[in-house]
Amino acid sequence: MKLLNIGCGHNYHPDWINLDLYRSQFVKYHNIKNKLPFSSDSVDVVYHSHVLEHINKFEAEKFIADCFRVLKPGGIIRVVIPDLEQICLEYLSNLAKGFNSNDQSAILNYKWNKIELFDQIVRQKSGGEMLETIKGGKFNKDYILFRNGEEFKPLLNLNFPDGQSPNFSLKDKIINFLRRDDRFSRLKRFIVGFVKKANPQKSGEAHRWMYDKLDLKILLASVGFRDFKIMNYNESGILDWNKYALDKAQDGDYPRKPDSLFVEALK
Numbered sequence: 001m002k003l004l005n006i007g008c009g010h011n012y013h014p015d016w017i018n019l020d021l022y023r024s025q026f027v028k029y030h031n032i033k034n035k036l037p038f039s040s041d042s043v044d045v046v047y048h049s050h051v052l053e054h055i056n057k058f059e060a061e062k063f064i065a066d067c068f069r070v071l072k073p074g075g076i077i078r079v080v081i082p083d084l085e086q087i088c089l090e091y092l093s094n095l096a097k098g099f100n101s102n103d104q105s106a107i108l109n110y111k112w113n114k115i116e117l118f119d120q121i122v123r124q125k126s127g128g129e130m131l132e133t134i135k136g137g138k139f140n141k142d143y144i145l146f147r148n149g150e151e152f153k154p155l156l157n158l159n160f161p162d163g164q165s166p167n168f169s170l171k172d173k174i175i176n177f178l179r180r181d182d183r184f185s186r187l188k189r190f191i192v193g194f195v196k197k198a199n200p201q202k203s204g205e206a207h208r209w210m211y212d213k214l215d216l217k218i219l220l221a222s223v224g225f226r227d228f229k230i231m232n233y234n235e236s237g238i239l240d241w242n243k244y245a246l247d248k249a250q251d252g253d254y255p256r257k258p259d260s261l262f263v264e265a266l267k
Helices: 057-070 084-101 104-122 128-136 141-148 150-156 168-180 185-195 213-222
Strands: 003-006 017-020 027-029 043-049 071-082 226-231 260-266
Touching: 043 057, 057 071, 057 213, 071 213, 084 104, 104 128, 104 141, 128 150, 141 150, 213 226, 213 260
Parallel strands: 003 017, 003 043, 017 027, 043 071
Antiparallel strands: 071 260, 226 260
């Protein structure tokens, strides 16, 4: 079978064709704004996780149509994105708790939910309000891990003295850590971009849109996909899906990105 993982970052399996902006031993270079380098009706599975939100709606429609083009009839597309509905439900729950009972933990969580909703869309400097909040130390660590998963562990465990920006030596420590550990590609871009003062609106860090289950259902159907289904991280129509562990955390039996919506459809 020909299995295609687009925008894979660190999250890849050697049995798949892995595409990303950063090439490595098992990863080939590809910019998703360009046409996929495969002939029509040639791929059995297309998978991408937390990719679609980084391009605008017009680009997303072209990209999904191209995914449809390369898939064989009956082929599977699996799309994983930050779940707007889930973020909104968490926000409304913590808003009510914080307002009605002045629950300080709920207020911290409410503030994090607002960051999830808006920060990566509007931020003007790399890391944005999300990194400023973590630097300031005013957050609920367990809640962030519950919402955002294992990839945030290295960042939450860094010490930012007095809530200030990292000094030169700490910047070096951050970059050296990330160079040694290839598991956290998304986090690598996040922090190295901050250190280098990258413009998140131009670097690919920013989100261009957010999706829920209805939005994705409409988008996939608009290019011809059928049999839309909501899945779980360990559930799929893809043969031997759990063997690849692409949506599973490395340190336990739970989703790698808990804030995700997992969907599949057929060509």
